[in-house]
Amino acid sequence: MADNDKKKWQTIIDREYLIAHPEGCPACGQKFNLGDPAVYACGTWGQDSKLIHESDAVFDAAAQMYMERECYEGRRSVPKAKSEF
Secondary structure, three states: OHHHHHHOOEEEOOHHHHHHOOOOOOOOOOOOOOOOEEEEEEEOOEEEEEEEEHHHEEEEOOOOEEEEHHHHHHHHHOOOOOOOO
16 A cells, blocks of 8 residues: 555656756755656645655555655654653
8 A cells, every 4th residue: 555655656768757847856955857757745835735756755554645855854853842841
């Protein structure tokens, strides 16, 4: 089942995407190449999911989605607040 959850976020960069999005990957800043594996992921840029290189993402099984690697690592290192009650 986890494979199906991952697959719905995965895609391959095609010619149309390259032409429409010349700015490249928001996670690493590098340009996409034709045929690059990519995933829709959330990250440090805000709430919207964006297409990034698959190598710059981590699949969060609890959230059932990909996250930018830096964002994922940052969230894991933040200590949880203790309840006052």
